[in-house]
Amino acid sequence: MHGELHRPETPLVLAAHVKDYIYWLYYQYLLITCSYVLEPWEQSMFHTITVTVFAMVVYTAYVFVPIHCMLHQGKIIQ
Secondary structure, X not given: OOOOOOOOOOHHHHHHHHHHHHHHXXXXXXXXXXXXXXXXXXXXXXXXXXXXXXXXXXXXXXXHHHHHHHHHHOOOOO
């Protein structure tokens, strides 16, 4: 084991690892939010609302945080 060279993984193996990791993250999301107990139509509504709220928070941070940083540094003069 000590003298063996590490063989690089093929792209297919790496893609499988990434896919497994994404499935694991989704499973963790289902467990944390307890949405795995919801019916399919309730799950879709819950996921839609969650994604919409997350997108609004990201957009608001993208638009307003730089303005607040500039105001704090005194770079915007009214």
